[in-house]
Amino acid sequence: MPPAGHSPIMRRRRLGVELRSLREAAGLTGDQVIGRIGWASASKLSRLENGRSRPDPVDVRVLLDLYGADEAQRADLLGITGEAGDVRGWLKNFPVMTEQQRGFAELEAGCVEISEYNPVLVPGLLQTADYAQVRILSARQVDEGAGDPGRGDEPETEVQARLARQGLLTREPDAPRYTAVLDEAALGGRAGPPEVLREQLIQLCELALLPNVTLHVLPRDTQVGHWYLPPTAFSLYRFADPLDPETIAIEGGFTDIVSTDAVALNRYKVAFEWLCTAALNASDTLAWLIEATGRLTEATPPSTVAFGPSTAPTQRRRASGRLTDR
Incomplete structure (x- = not known):
């Protein structure tokens, strides 16, 4: 790049x-x-x-x-x-890019510093292809359940678009300073099949060794501030041109909000500082990731997962029907 x-x-x-x-x-x-x-x-x-x-x-x-x-x-x-x-x-920098990923890539392109927190997911810039595919397919199941045809891009195309953004972290000679707080839930058993999580942990170990990348794992029972609970995932962006305003992207599940409002930005900066302070430091995080990888390596059976189009698991429903119907 x-x-x-x-x-x-x-x-x-x-x-x-x-x-x-x-x-x-x-x-x-x-x-x-x-x-x-x-x-x-x-x-x-x-x-x-x-x-x-x-x-x-x-x-x-x-x-x-x-x-x-x-x-x-x-x-x-x-x-x-x-x-x-x-x-x-x-866009010549990106051989494959979807509309959804383009917005993130445009924000990230001119950054000198990116700070991210997510309570349930590994951020997109850190995801492996298989972890990204699990996330994309699971979200599309919700779209289908809601009767929404969703986006027309193939899942594989969206995965490649997400991976194309990741070249940012190893860009020469001016890769941005990247810091992420990863909640333990993002790497827990509900996040994906064991073999997918194992490969994701291995990639996080490798990324944590990059000189411009700092990762913090937030253990699930760790207190943040005075019992503060971050309500959403968010990303903070600072740009090469000091006259370009710092920006926050707030991830709301199915709707993202991008803002340059100084008051909101400062609140999330404070929250991010609290999260970094409460989470494991960089060296302890790497040790945690290595140990978690080892546990999954010992416990992971041969893969039986076939990625691709899938149907949502059967769910027990109340007699009154789907929530969206009510």
Whole structure:
């Protein structure tokens, strides 16, 4: 993987913030801007200012002319526009990428530091192919049970897309600093078949030896802070450009929230510090992972698991039917 560039998502957001600031400094409302430049839709400016669309350099130049931007501002913002719109060039780094994984990959691309916590899963940047496939197939069973056709990507394609992101951790010469707190539940018996968990533990042992990677295992009965219980999985991102705002991604199971809100960010930073303090340190974590791998190696029978399309296990149901039907 080539050296770090800029995160396309953060470039779009940065551009939007700067354009909004210029508009407000010029004393113009959104409707006034639309009226003066003759755009057909008011939502076009809104999407641009909120970083929700790929910017067209022609549109950005028109806005900069209207706002009376000076030469330094024009050069800076047109450069950011090029980086925000160069998704095709950016995607050359990833031979396979699905829509779901692209959002994560764009966030991670320009990072110098990533911090993650997950109470039930191994984070995507650390997953083996088989662990990722178990996660993907199990989630799709929920989609099917809810009557949702879900995503059209093949599971194998989504696995390869997730693995493509992992080159970030060994990128030369500027791999980001990566820290993760892994709850013991993420590596417990409910997470997958024994042979899948064993291979995942082996990979975690190898990743823990990388100079830019720090892993902490949080034992299940360890107290965090004053009996604090983190409600969700989350990831914190800090970028190479100090003017790109730090970002948090909150994983809600079936919906993810990405925010740059400073108050929310600081709360999760405090929570992450508490988690790191409560969890095993890096050397004790490696020892824990090695011991857990040994236990699974002794206990794992020959594999009988065939990965691929599967059906959900038979569940006992109440007489009133499925919860989704009620």
